Amino acid sequence: MQTPLKINGNNENIYAGFWLRILALVLDSLFVLPVVFITLYINGLSKYMYFYTLLPSILFMLWYNVYLPQKNGGTPGKLAAGLTIIRLDGNHISWKEAGLLYIVVFVLGIINMAMMSINLLKIDDATFVSLGWLKRSQYLISLSPASFKIISWLSNLWTIIGFIVLFTNKRKRMTGDFIAGTVVVKTQYLEAIETEMNKSID
Numbered sequence: 001m002q003t004p005l006k007i008n009g010n011n012e013n014i015y016a017g018f019w020l021r022i023l024a025l026v027l028d029s030l031f032v033l034p035v036v037f038i039t040l041y042i043n044g045l046s047k048y049m050y051f052y053t054l055l056p057s058i059l060f061m062l063w064y065n066v067y068l069p070q071k072n073g074g075t076p077g078k079l080a081a082g083l084t085i086i087r088l089d090g091n092h093i094s095w096k097e098a099g100l101l102y103i104v105v106f107v108l109g110i111i112n113m114a115m116m117s118i119n120l121l122k123i124d125d126a127t128f129v130s131l132g133w134l135k136r137s138q139y140l141i142s143l144s145p146a147s148f149k150i151i152s153w154l155s156n157l158w159t160i161i162g163f164i165v166l167f168t169n170k171r172k173r174m175t176g177d178f179i180a181g182t183v184v185v186k187t188q189y190l191e192a193i194e195t196e197m198n199k200s201i202d
Contacts, residue, residue, distance in 0.1 A: 015172040016184040028077030047128040070098035100180035119143040
């Protein structure tokens with residue numbers, strides 16, 4: 001059984017469309033901004049400091065994008081936008097769904113970190129410290145072979161493809177939702193969705 005396309009007596013779409021998804025992404029970006037700034041500051045102290053922030057960065061990514069959705073039904077950005085991730089059968093998402101939703105972005109992020117680590121070893125510390133954070137990032141990317149440079153924009157491509165897929169189905173599911181077996185609904189309709197699905201069972 002799948003979540004209903006509509007709720008009886010309500011003409012509004014119960015699923016998260018394009019603009020709500022964009023809002024959630026923007027809010028998530030704002031929420032993680034302080035951590036990004038702190039990490040950039042620490043990384044700028046020395047090229048070797050980058051290696052000390054690798055594990056904390058990975059753990060933060062997993063905490064924010066897997067643990068919080070599994071626990072609360074969404075990232076802080078999604079929750080603030082009034083959205084909740086549920087399974088296609090209407091149940092709360094488990095570790096499996098939360099992990100599958102994030103797996104592609106996580107793998108691309110790990111590859112990007114590995115690429116940056118290799119490139120860091122190619123430059124001396126004085127050059128690293130002399131560059132601003134933006135020029136430093138651009139310089140490090142320029143040291144990568146062409147095959148690795150693709151990784152730097154694949155995450156953005158993944159998001160774009162996800163939004164294209166969203167427009168092709170009635171439940172507004174993105175690519176990650178199809179992999180994980182989830183839907184993103186407006187939180188205000190959670191009870192109504194559960195009631196509607198219980199009616200179908202009866």
